Amino acid sequence: MTAAGRAARALGVSAAVLALLGPLLLPGEYPATLGISIATFAVLATGLNLVYGYTGLLSFAQVAFFGIGAYTSALLVVQRGWSLWVAFVAGGIVAALLGLVVAHASLRLSRHAFSIVSLSLALLCLIVARDWVSLTRGPMGLPGLPAPRLLVPGLGAVAVDRPGVFYGVVLAFAVVALAATHRLVHSRVGRALVAIKLNEALAQSHGVDPLRYRLLAIGVSALLTGMAGGLFVFHLTIVDPSIFDFYYTETMLIMVITGGPGSFWGVVGAAVVISALPDLLRFSTDLRMVLYGIVLIAAVLAFPGGVGGWIARRRLLRWRRALS
Amino acid sequence: MGRIDRRLPIALLLVWLGAVTPAGAQEPIHIGSSIPITGGVAFFGQHSRWGTELAIAEANAAGGVLGRKIEVNFQDNRCNPAEAVKSVTQMLGEKKYVAMLDGLCSGVVLAIMPLIERAQIPLVVANASATAVAEKSGAGGNKWTFKVNPTDASLAEAMVAWLAKEGKIANIAFLGEDTDFGRSGMLGFQSALGRRGQKLASTDFYQQGTADFTAVFTKLRAQKPASLALYAIAADFQNLIRQYHSFGVGIPLTGRVLSDQIPKEILASGALDGTSSVQPYTPEVETAGNKAFVAAFQKMHGNPPNLLSYMSYETTRVLLDAIKRAGKADPAAIRDALEKTKLSSLLGDEIEFDKNNLAHKNAVILTIKNGQIVVLGLSRT
């Protein structure tokens, strides 16, 4: 790496660190609240990217994993008195187990069956959350979730009840989750996932077991998504069936499609931009979803690789030029 | 292709930027409102907004409050706590809003209550009906939350009290939508009946957006309850009433029958005679204030008001009145003024908050006789 490249990289890293810490430094609760939302969506979009972008399975069940993680951790804290730090991991595990069962059943048939079953799962979760009143309190939800307590060396137990502090927690989780996913997709596992997506038969002929790798991707994705849900609702202090809103699915899809399926930083970037921009610019809510729809159509028709695909195309052109 | 690709994001950015509205030059009093503008219950948000807009327009036409214009910023919450927390925190962060209005959905209100308490900005709830909102407010709870509309429990109690007087509380079946509205209506009915030694004969919930009710009507007809308590709103209510009529179900209705939304033909047919209903509001109430309100609303929005628009209208009036009495656009002063509210409603009763910051407005008891809606009276909730 050249000296200029190193300097640029150092600049980029420090800018990123500053941007991440911004919500902690800026006054007021709004930057932190927005930061929580951005960090959460970065994890959600990356979870979908792992399943759709890398593995090629279009999953509508991400919102189900999110909501299951949310309900599980809320119920464990409220009814069983667990600490949130254990409960949100349990939420992720429950989501992952459910994801594995459903994926195993549907992937035996085909990846198309998986898409349709994942859609049903999301809707079924919504119905269960509304109607298993004795467990979920139905449409009334579980309000008044207590603020978690964090043991800080030297300070003792600190209540995480301010968005600023909560942002710190969510940010730490998001960094760990994204780092883990980054490591996964840049390991042999990620290579195998892409191979399965690109050409399943060829991958099999190389000894790759598609089902096993797909299950692994879905399991990890559901785990992280469920954990994100388990944390997020403690920021809201309430969990109700609207956690399964189909709107979240649409938003995640837009993030992955515009960022570029299979492009790690493309999707993270798209998640940040799409969760921040409409809010910061106060975009007219009436037409936001119409615009999302148009973006989706335009992206699928004219721009199928998203930002990540565009970068890959440039790389290909560079190679063509270099070799000709 | 490549050129289009590069231009697209820029074009989108311009669209977004174009939507940003410049701030006004003079300094009005700012109020925030969090309601569903998109999503499944956008219809209710629309009516809440219309009601508030009418009250604000009237106040501004009369010279504003404390000599300043009032401006309301309506933010969408999709009836989803996550969206509400984001947009309300954003509004609170700007520090220019002196109060918040509505929230509309109970889950949303419960989620934003801690936010406004921390920011020390009063929240006046117009339409969220969950009993929990009032239980957590006022003395010993959230001192910044006020609720103008009656709770589900108190409305159901008013209805059952009237039914008991008429000797009609035995063998009531329940049919309601599967939301906090229907669920807490059922709980309200159940406990009100329980206090009188009765219970619901059966309970059924349907998913919001259900179009066809033939099956449940068939079941109810076979079951033959003495009356059917209905908790339905919007499109579902219209579907229900039409199918109730065309299948000739014939079981007297009670509960929250939206008298103003029954098609004229069905009403005139007499099929609904014997129906009783409890509403926080109905346009048919014959007071001068209400008649003027209905006319003004129709003129401004081209639609008749419903109970949501009415409640938002009254709630906005309560808030404006408190700002006037506070004498300054200061959240804490407004909160104190809200506590001392004593304002006549359009229905002729006094709006006052109890120790839980809950107003006990009158509920309207209606019945249908000879194809006509008859207001039987107002009952304290």
Add this chain to the structure above:
Amino acid sequence: MTADPLLAVRGLTKTYYGLTAVDDLTFAVAAGTIVGLIGPNGSGKSTTIDCISGFQRPDVGRWFLRGTELTGRPAHAHARAGVARTFQTVRAYETLTLLDNLRLAVQEHDGVTWWQSLARSVSWRDAEAEATARAHELLGVVGLTNYAGAPAEILSYGQRKLLTIAASMMARPALVVLDEPVAGVNPTMIRRVEEVIRRVNAEGVTLLIVEHNVDFIMRLCGHVIVLDAGKKLAEGEPAEVRGDPRVLAAYLGRGRASREAARRD
């Protein structure tokens, strides 16, 4: 033929909608040899190799690699057991680099588990270094060294064929099954393919080659099997088979029946 061949196939039968593509086929491939599988269009060659590499399930039949039964096991298990293959339609991981294309072909064979790879353990590092070295070596053999870091989609048709052949050799499998390695490839490239095949065979890899180019087969193979209408028509050394009147009849005056049995090719 030795008593214990590398690959033994017994009684393989596969029908599609009532048409028999492979009919009670039995054959063996001896270790260290290059065996050619030829026959007219629709004689069942592709179906045969699809079955013995686990990509299709035959109705009847069993097959063994070094005496271990592989019957009924999934395709990836065949690959791990040591049966590598290429496809008639050229397949490569388009957007991955040539190096990754080749490394993928070996990563399920070197005993490094996925968590070792996640943890970036020493065994992973060693295995990855070895795979990279092997990939460079094979890219050198097929003449694609310059493209090592480029995405596979940049390659021409012939170059992709070379890449897939190289990939099939990556894991030093016991048996490599090549499905039409030189179809649509220009004569210079054919020479190069031949060279690659001889070279890996010298390393001890056994090959089973399906090909229409009879000259190519005759030059390379020590043993040739001829199929017609799903049945074994003849078998033996190239010269022997070439002179067999039944083979000539099958190739020159192809019967109607064999064409009807055709489903693919």
Add this chain to the structure above:
Amino acid sequence: MAMGLSLIFGVLEIVNFAHGEFYMLGAMIAYFLVARLHVGYWPMIAGVTLAVAALGVVLYEALLASVRGRSFERSILLTLGVSMVLQNGAIALWTTTPRMVETEYAYTNVTAGGIRIPLLRVFALALAAAAFAALFTVLHRTRIGKAMRGLAQNPDAALMVGIDPRAVSRLAGAIGIGLAGLAGAALAPIYSVHPTMGFAFVFKAFAVIIVGGLGDVRGAAIAAVALGVVESFVAGFFPLILVDAVAFVAMILFLLFRPAGLFGRGVRV
């Protein structure tokens, strides 16, 4: 409704997310024809069906033609985008206020064996039966119908025998979406009309085509009837809310145990 979806899937291999929105558009157009232009019931039905079928052609030409058979996932995403635009566009244009379509038959009932049945329901049932019969006849008796089935079963072979896939697909899109419009028109006078009405329907329709077997029109029709019967049975004897779960549970059971659908001849996806 489900039949149209099944036809689109069969011929185009496209899962149409926007189908519910075309149903909604059909109902909305019905509302404007009746409430504003005072068109009678039957002309309204015909007008709406044709108008929505025309929209189907536009949709196909503008968007679907480019993804046909290319990628299952892309077609889902594309039609999801269309659905978002139509649904939210309708909210922005017409607000979410529910509307009633008051036709001349609104309050007419027929009595059969002591049971009162609204005339409009009889009409809707008859229209559905007629649509099914017509579609079945077209698919099995006419040249173009055979071409459609051929395309659904084996696109390459169809190309070889001289079928123009674009023309056939366009027609299939028009018929499929036109059926959604017909459903909207027939049901608009029975149910209330609002922009989000299509959303709930389309998921149920998905369940129906999975149970019926993707791309199998006959299966879809029978599955729809069966689902209706099972749902009313459940509503009659169990809490009403279970009704909504029936379709999804049936779908999941079928996917697990009978993935090719009722008759086992649907396209394996």
